[in-house]
Every structure is written in C-alpha cells, then in structure tokens.
Amino acid sequence: MTTALVAGFALSLSLILAIGAQNAFVLRQGLRRAHVGAVVAVCCLSEAILIFSGVAGFGAIATRAPWAIEAMRWGGAGFLVIYGLRSLRAAWTETGALDTGNGAEQSLRTALGTTLVLTWANPHVYLDTVGLIGAVAATYGTERWAFGSGALAASVLFFVALGYGARLLAPVFARPAAWRALDGIVGVTMLALAVKLGLGA
Known part of the structure; x- marks a missing residue:
C-alpha cells in the first residue's frame, strides 16, 4: 500500500507542477489574498472527483470510445490556444502592478465561477x-x-501551498514586469501544451 501511495503522490505532483491556467489563477488569488480558502477548496474537491473517477474505471470508458478522446484532445487544444493568447496579450498590453489589497472588489461568486470554469472546461485535465x-x-x-x-494528497498539498504560499511572493509581484513575465510564461506554456495535444504527443 505504501508503494502505491507514494507512486500516486509522485505521478500527481509531476502532472500538477506544470504551469497551467488553473494554477496561474490560484497563484493570482493567493497574491491578492482574495477568497483563497474557497478557491483552494474547490480545486481540491474537483481533484478528488476527477482522480477517484479515474481510479473507479472511468478512464476505461474512454478507451472504448476513441472518438471521445479525439474530441477531448482537439477541444483541449482549442481551449489552451485561446487562454494562451489571452495571457500573451495581457503580458504585452497590461502594465499594472499587483494590488496587494484584500481582493474585496472581487465577489466570491466570480472567484468560484472562474475556478470551476478553468478546472472543468479544460479537457486536458480529463x-x-x-x-x-x-x-x-x-x-x-x-x-x-x-x-x-x-x-x-499531492494535489491538496500543492494547491494549499500555492494559494497560501503565494503571499510570500507579493513583494516580487508588486513590480509590473513580474506580472508581465508570469503572463508571458503562462501564455507560452499554454500554447506549447496546445501543440502537444494537437500532435497527439
């Protein structure tokens, strides 16, 4: 059991460490200290549903319906291209530094809605x-x-660390250049993942 537990932890951590739309959003929420607990909770609950659906055998259904995999692959590529281009546009045009306030201007509903969309509308996660x-x-x-x-366990540890540890980076992201660099990295990563999906790699 210990071997399986460690193996699952290692695989999940390796998959989730890559910069993605969801991770970038959690990082932003953590930097702004805006509804961090709720956002992290939604991410963790979503991961639990997705992971244990796979463990229960949902993945086997997809192997019996190749068209579903193709639809998810091309849908995921399209999603990543759109989000990647949006991030690159933000890196090119936005110049504002981090607002280190408490994020009260953002409603909880908006934060949770964005978290759900970035989690469940990204076919790559499936x-x-x-x-x-x-x-x-x-x-x-x-x-x-x-x-x-x-x-x-790896997913929960990652999201908690990302959401609540992000505040340690607040001094860095008080500079506009840091935000632009983050958006640029996210944009390039998203486009690279889109190409990878499109090529079936």
Whole structure:
C-alpha cells in the first residue's frame, strides 16, 4: 500500500507542477489574498472527483470510445490556444502592478465561477487526471485506491501551498514586469501544451 501511495503522490505532483491556467489563477488569488480558502477548496474537491473517477474505471470508458478522446484532445487544444493568447496579450498590453489589497472588489461568486470554469472546461485535465492517473492506478489492482489517495494528497498539498504560499511572493509581484513575465510564461506554456495535444504527443 505504501508503494502505491507514494507512486500516486509522485505521478500527481509531476502532472500538477506544470504551469497551467488553473494554477496561474490560484497563484493570482493567493497574491491578492482574495477568497483563497474557497478557491483552494474547490480545486481540491474537483481533484478528488476527477482522480477517484479515474481510479473507479472511468478512464476505461474512454478507451472504448476513441472518438471521445479525439474530441477531448482537439477541444483541449482549442481551449489552451485561446487562454494562451489571452495571457500573451495581457503580458504585452497590461502594465499594472499587483494590488496587494484584500481582493474585496472581487465577489466570491466570480472567484468560484472562474475556478470551476478553468478546472472543468479544460479537457486536458480529463486526459491527465482521469485518463492517465486512472490507467496507472489500474495497474495496482486492489491497491489502486491507495494510489488514488496518494495522488489526491499531492494535489491538496500543492494547491494549499500555492494559494497560501503565494503571499510570500507579493513583494516580487508588486513590480509590473513580474506580472508581465508570469503572463508571458503562462501564455507560452499554454500554447506549447496546445501543440502537444494537437500532435497527439
């Protein structure tokens, strides 16, 4: 069980460490200290649903319907291109530094809505979280639930650290150049992932 738990933790952490739209949003919320607890909770709950759906065998359904994988792949590529271009546009045009206030101008509903969209409207998350983790978990047989628990533990640790640890970076992101650099990195990463999905890599 320990081996499966550690393996699940390692795989999930390797998948989630890459900069993505969801991660960038959690980072922004953490930097602004705006509804961090609620945003992190939604991310963790979503990860639990996705990971254990994969462990329960949802990934096997996709293998019986290749068209679903293709639809998810091209839909994911399109989503990533749009978000990537938006990030690059922000890096090119926006010059404002971080507002270190408490984020009260942003409603909780808006924050949660954005979190849900960035999590569930990105087909790439299904390929990684449900498909890949589910497929690997299946190789552990009766210990697949331990594998899934390890994967979820990594996700929870990551989102909590990202959301609440982001405030340590506030002095850095008080400079406009830092925000532009972050948006640029996110934009390039999103476009690279889109190409990867499009090529089926």
